[in-house]
Amino acid sequence: MWSRRLxxxxxxxxxxxxxxxxxxxxxxxxxxxxxxxxxxHGAPQPAIVSRAxxxxxxxxxxxxxxxxxAVSAVFIHHTGHPNDYDCxxxxxxxxxxxxxxxxxxxxxxxxxxxxxxxxxTIYEGRAGGVGRPVxxxxxxxxxxxxxxxxALGTFGxxxxxxxALLSGIAKVAAWKLRAxxxxxxxVRLVSTNNESKYKKGDTAELHVISGHRDxxxxxxxxxxxxxxxxAVREEAARLRxx
Numbered sequence: 089m090w091s092r093r094l095x096x097x098x099x100x101x102x103x104x105x106x107x108x109x110x111x112x113x114x115x116x117x118x119x120x121x122x123x124x125x126x127x128x129h130g131a132p133q134p135a136i137v138s139r140a141x142x143x144x145x146x147x148x149x150x151x152x153x154x155x156x157x158a159v160s161a162v163f164i165h166h167t168g169h170p171n172d173y174d175c176x177x178x179x180x181x182x183x184x185x186x187x188x189x190x191x192x193x194x195x196x197x198x199x200x201x202x203x204x205x206x207x208x209t210i211y212e213g214r215a216g217g218v219g220r221p222v223x224x225x226x227x228x229x230x231x232x233x234x235x236x237x238x239a240l241g242t243f244g245x246x247x248x249x250x251x252a253l254l255s256g257i258a259k260v261a262a263w264k265l266r267a268x269x270x271x272x273x274x275v276r277l278v279s280t281n282n283e284s285k286y287k288k289g290d291t292a293e294l295h296v297i298s299g300h301r302d303x304x305x306x307x308x309x310x311x312x313x314x315x316x317x318x319a320v321r322e323e324a325a326r327l328r329x330x
Contacts, residue, residue, distance in 0.1 A: 130269070130328040131262035136202070136218050137211045142179035144186055146215070150196040153216025156223045156232045158266035161275050162297045163227040164257060164317060165200060165238040166309040171247065175207040178240065182211060199225040200238040202260050208252030210260055213238070229284035230277050230292070230303055235264045243310030254316055258323035261297050271297050271324035297321045 139146070169181060186198045200213040201224045213236075216222035226236025237260050239253055261271060269275070275296050279286035284303045286292045292303065299317055300308035 130265060130267055131259070131324075131330070133219070133263050134210055134256070134259035137179075137209060138218075139212050139215060142182050142211060144198075144215070145183060148186065148190050149215055150190065153197075153214070153220075154223045155216065156221050156234075159221055159233060159235045159264045160266055160269060160296070161230065161234040161277060161294060162261045162265065162271075163230065163234055163236050163300055163303070164297065164309045164313065164320070165226060165236060165300045166243050166313060167203070167238050167240050169241050171206065171241040171243075173206070173240070175205050175209060178205045178209065178211065181240065182213075195225055197225075200236045201226065201264075202235070202237045203240055204237060204253055204256035204260065205240045206250045206253050208250070208256040210256050227284075227300060227303055229279040229281050229286060229288075230294075232280060233277070235260075237261065239309060239313055243313035244307070245311045247310065247312040249313050249316050254320055255323065258320045258327060261320065262324040262327035265296065265324070265328070269296055271321045271328065295321070297324060 167185065173181065182198075182203060185203075189195045189198050197215055198213050201222055202213050202218075203211045205211070212218050214222050214224050221233070221235075224231050224234070224236045226238070227234060237257050239249075239257065241253075243249055265271065273296055274293050276291050276293050279288055279290050279292060281288045285305065286303065294302050295317070297317060297320055299314045300306055301314065
């Protein structure tokens with residue numbers, strides 16, 4: 089039998105094959121220099137495993153975090169990992185994901201703001217403070233005023249999406265969205281470059297909680313997870329109405 093270390097290493101290999109299709113693209117335009125305010129939350133902050141707790145290699149991060157405006161949209165992704173991982177192994181998987189994003193893809197940090205595993209545990213992704221509107225690198229053209237949440241796994245057709253994972257995503261979305269945002273409605277966003285379905289300067293009307301495929305030619309976050317997004321929107325709305 090393989091050792092756990094070898095299994096974890098093997099989990100990283102599919103990422104190189106998935107990156108051009110599903111992973112966030114490197115920013116092609118400068119990020120805003122102005123540090124934004126604390127996020128206006130409509131639901132309580134859920135429990136979040138910090139970067140310190142999952143032992144992120146902070147020395148690997150190339151630039152200091154920068155900030156954007158209050159979060160008006162949430163984009164859901166998947167990471168492309170096999171789904172049969174042990175949740176106790178997730179910190180090691182995140183360290184490998186960070187190394188892949190920085191060393192192999194040339195980004196300054198992990199692209200996603202948050203990662204949620206199949207057990208429903210929420211992890212801090214990109215550095216900068218979970219309560220701040222950190223400018224991510226998750227949805228090219230729409231990184232401003234948005235947050236990227238990645239589901240750890242692969243969710244193609246026929247895959248059962250764990251209820252705990254959906255709940256974790258809904259909790260982050262309900263908390264991070266600005267005051268007054270309705271998770272069940274749409275939002276108008278202006279594309280900042282030509283790297284999505286929308287040319288730079290074009291206005292896109294997207295779900296407040298969207299899948300990556302809504303703005304890009306990609307399968308992300310997978311058919312099975314994408315089909316569950318209406319339930320995520322309803323759950324996020326319920327949490328904000330409490």
